[in-house]
Amino acid sequence: MKKPIKEQKMVLIILLSNLFLVFLGIGLIIPVMPSFMNMMHLSGSTMGYLVAVFAVAQLLISPIAGRFVDSYGRKKIIIFGLFLFGVSELIFGLGTNVTVLYLSRILGGISAAFIMPGVTAYVADITSVQERPKAMGYISAAISTGFIIGPGIGGFVAEYGVRMPFFFAAAIAFLTCISSIFILKEPLTKEQLVEISARTKQTNFIGDLKRSLNPLYFIAFIIVFVLSFGLSAYETIFSLFSDHKFGFTPKDIALIITISSIFGVVMQIFMFGRLVDVLGEKKLIQLCLISGAILAVASTVISSFLTVLAVTCLIFLAFDLIRPALTTFLSKAADEQEQGFVAGMNSTYTSLGTIVGPMMGGILFDINIHYPYLFAAVIMVIGLSITVMWKEKQLVENLAK
Template sequence: MKKTIKEQKAVLIILLSNIFIAFLGIGLIIPVMPSFMDIMHLSGKTMGYLVAVFAVAQLLMSPLAGRWVDRYGRKKIIIIGLFLFGVSELIFGLGTNVSVLYISRILAGISAAFVMPGVTAYVADITSVQERPKAMGYLSAAISTGFIIGPGIGGFIAEYGIRMPFFFAAAIAFLACISSIFILKEPLTKEQLAEISANTKQINFIHDLKRSLNPLYFIAFIIVFVLAFGLSAYETVFSLFSAHKFGFTPKDIAAIITISSIFGVVVQVFMFGKMIDILGEKKLIQLCLITGAILAVASTVISSFLTVLAVTCFIFLAFDLLRPALTTFLSKAAGKEQGFVAGMNSTYTSLGNIVGPAMGGILFDVNIHYPYLFAAVIMVIGLGITVMWQEKQLVESLAE
C-alpha cells in the first residue's frame, strides 16, 4: 500500500522544489528583456525567439527524456536535469552576446525536458489514485508559481545587477541537485523499470506522437498546447508591453507578476479540489478559457496600475486552474505509462511555448496590442475544441 501525502512530505517538498526551480528559469529572463533589448539593440522578434528556443530544445528532448525516465529511473533523470539547468543559468549570467544567450536557453530547455517528466512520473508512482489529484494540484501549483513568479523574482534581484537573477538561479539549481542526490530514492525497482522499458523500447518518437492522437489523450494534449501558447504569448510580451505603454519599471512589473502569482497559487491550492467537485474538469477548463480570452482583450484597453494588476491576477488564475485539471486527467489515463504521458505532456507544452513567444514577439513589432488579441483568438479556438471532448467516452475508456 502506498504511503499518504502527509507521510511523504519531505520527498514531495523536494520534488515540488525541483519542478519550481526548472520553471523559474523560463520566467527569469522576462523582466530583463527591455534592458537586454536596449543594451544589445534587439527587436521584439529576436526576444521572442530567445524565449521560444528554450521550448524548441525542450520539445526535441522531451520524448527521449520521457522514455529515459521509464528506462533509467526517475531520480537519475531529475538530477541530470537540475545540473544542466544550473549550468545553463550560469552561462546566461556570463554571456555577452546573443549567440551565447541562445546556447544557454537551449541547455535550459533540455534540462526542463528532463526534470518535468521525471518529477511528474515520480509523483504519480508514490501516490494512490485517490490522492493523485491533490498531489498533481500541488505539482501544478509549483509549475505555475515557477513560471509566473520567475519574472517577479528576476525583477527584484535585478535591482542588484541585471545578471544577478541568473547567478541566483544557478545557485539554487545546484543546491536542489545536491539535496535530490541525498534525499530522493528511486520509487521503482530495477525489475519494474526493466518491465516498462521492455514494453516501450521498440517504440520511437513518431510512434509516440501517433499514440498521443488517441482520443483518450488528444483533446487534453491540444488544450495543454493552447494553455502553453496563451500563457507564454501573454507573458513574453507583458514586460515589453508594460514598459512601452505605461512606462512601468522592472520593479513595477515584478510587483504585478508576484502578487498575481501568489493570488493564483493560493486559490489553486485551497479551491481547486472544490471547484472540480462542483463543476467537473470539462466545465472548469471551459470557464478558464472564456475568462482568459476576455481578459486578454481587456488588457489592450486598460491603463492604471491597479487595473493592470487586477486583470493580470485573474488571467494568471485562469491558467493556474487549467493545468492541474489536465495533468490529473492525463495521469489517470496513463496507467503504467507515466513516463510516456508526462513526456508527451511536456512535448505539447513545448509546442505552445515555441509558437506563443515567437508569434508574440513578431506581432509586438507590428502593434503592441496584437499579441494579446491573438492570444484571445487562440483561447477561443481551444474553447471550441473542448466541445468535442466527450466526457462519457473518456470515463468509459478509463474504466476499461
C-alpha cells in the same frame, strides 16, 4: 497501496523544491538581462533568439525525455536534469561570446525537458487518483511561485555583480541535485522498469507523436498547446500593450503581474482540489476557457489601473487552474506504464505553444494592438469547442482497468 500525501511530505517537498528552484533560477536572471545585453553588446533580436532556442530545445527533447523517464526511472532523469540545468547556468555566467550563450540555452532547454516529465511522472506514481488533483495543483503553484520570486531575488543578487544570478542559479541547482540523490527513491520497481522499457524500445519520436493523436490524449494535448500559446502570447504582449494603450510605467506593469501571479498561486493552493472535486477536470477546464475568452475581449475595452489589475488577476487565475487540471486529466487517462510518455508529450505541446504564441502575438500587435487579445479569445473558444468532443467514458474505462 499508495500512501496519502501527508505521509509523503518529505518526498513531495523535495520534488516541489526541484521545480521551484529551477523556475526560480530561470526567473532570477530576468532583471539582469538588459545589463547583460549591454555588457555583451548583444542586439535585441539575439536576445529573442536566445529565448526561442531554449523552447526549441525543450520541444525537440521532451518526447525523448518522456521515454527515458519510462525506461531508466524517474529519479535518475530528475537528477540528470537538475545537474544539466546547473551546468547550463554556470556556462551562461562564464560565457564571453554568443556561441557559448546559445550552448547554455540549449542545455537549459534540454534540462527542462528532463525535469518536468520526471517530476510529473514521479508525483503521479506516488499519489492516488483521488489526491492527484491536489498534488498537481502543488506542482503548478511551485512553478508559478518560482517565477514570481525569481526576479526579486535576482535583483538583490545582482547587486554583487551582473553575472552573480547565473552562478547563484547554478549553485541552487547543484544543491537540489545532491539532496535528490540522497532523499528521493525510485517509485517503480526494477521489474516495472524492465516491463516499461521493453515497451518503450518499440516506440520512437514519430511513434510518440502518433500515440499523442489518440482521442483519449489528443484533445487534452491540443488544449495544453492552446493554454501555452495564449499565456505566452499574453505575457509577451502585456507590457507592450499596457505601455502603448495606458501609458503604464515598468513599475506599474511589474506590480500588476506580481499581484496577479500571487493571486493565482494562492487560489491554486487553496481552491484547486475543491474545484476539481465539485466540477471535475473537464468542467473546470471549460469554465476557465469561457472566462479567459471573455476576459481577453474585456482587456481591449478597459482603461483604469484597478480594472486592468482585476481583469489580469482573473485571466492569470484561469490559466493557473487550467494547467494542473489538464495535467491531472492526462495522468489519470494514462496507465502506470505511460506516465512518462504523457508527461513528455505534455511538455512537447507546451513548448510548441511557447514558440508559436509570442511570434503570432508580436505579428498581430504590429497590425493592431487589440488583435493579439481578440485572437487569443478566438483560440480559447476553439479550445472550448474541442472539449465538447471529450470522451469521458474512455477515461472511466481506463481507470477501471
